[in-house]
Amino acid sequence: AAKFTRALAAIVENRGGKILTGTRIVGIERRKETITKIVTDKGEFLADTYVLCLGAESPVLARKIGLGLPIYPVKGYSMTIPIVDQALAPKLPVIDEHNLVAITPMGDRIRVTATAEFAGYDRSHKPSDFAFMKRVTQDLFPRGIAFDRAEMRACLRPMTPDNLPILGLRDIRNLWLNTGHGHIGWTMAHGSARIVADLIAGRAAPIALDGILPTQARFAEPSAAKA
Incomplete structure (x- = not known):
């Protein structure tokens, strides 16, 4: 990913696009049903159309402009571990259904994922959080993997109640949504981007969007959603 x-960012820039990293949105100006500008710590940005695509942070920003999005951060853990002997490493993705641990080979490394918990926006982690998935992986592949060099991280998965992403327009005519992809954001990223781009351009979506783009749905205001 x-x-x-x-590589995609390089293509965008080569075609004249501009990408700002390390940029924080500090405010959004809304006038009735229209977004008029975005204020960041690197200046103000004006556009005809805006896309909200911030993963688990999407509902935090949306509340500032009166949108309540049914997205909750679910904390997930993963380990990335070097392979030292390809002959002893997994060749295909493996899922241990009994222990709910997934192991995916990625070139000269494997990615191990397991465990999900409701912890709000806490991204902290400690070695003991990874002990179970490490033990399961070692039982399956005891040799060929450098477990002592494992990289550990925790992330927040933007989950929705029905596990479907939130796409399209809601209460603001020039703010498009592309968020709420849960634990399979990379899997759905390309398709979601295509759908939203087609809708913005006025083209027909490439797939049926029943249940994903409810035409009459209006999300509750943040206070109502909290209640």
Whole structure:
């Protein structure tokens, strides 16, 4: 995902697009049913159309402009571990259904994921959080993997009640939504981007969107959603 994203960013910039990293949105100006500008710590930005695509942070920003999005951050854990002997490493993705641990080979590394918990926006982690998934992986592949060099991280998955992403327009005519992809954001990223781009351009979506783009649905205001 990281390699693809960097390559895609290069294509966007080569075609005249501008990408700002390390940029924080500090305010959004809304006038009735229209977004008029975005204020960041690197200046103000004006556009005809805006897309909200901030993962688990989407509902935090949306509340500031009166939109309540049914997205909750679910904390997930993963380990990325070097392979030292390809002959002893997994060749295909493996799922241990009994222990709910997924192992995916990625070139000279494996990615191990397991465990999900409701912890709000806490991204902290400690070695003991990864002990179970490490033990399961070692039982399956005891040799060929450098477990002592494992990289550990925790992330927030933007989950929705029905596990479907939130796409399209809601209460603001020039703010398009592309968020709420849960634990399979990378899996759905390309299709979601295509759908939203087609809708913005006035083209027919490539798939049926029943249940994803409810034409009459209006999300509750933040206070009502909290209640």
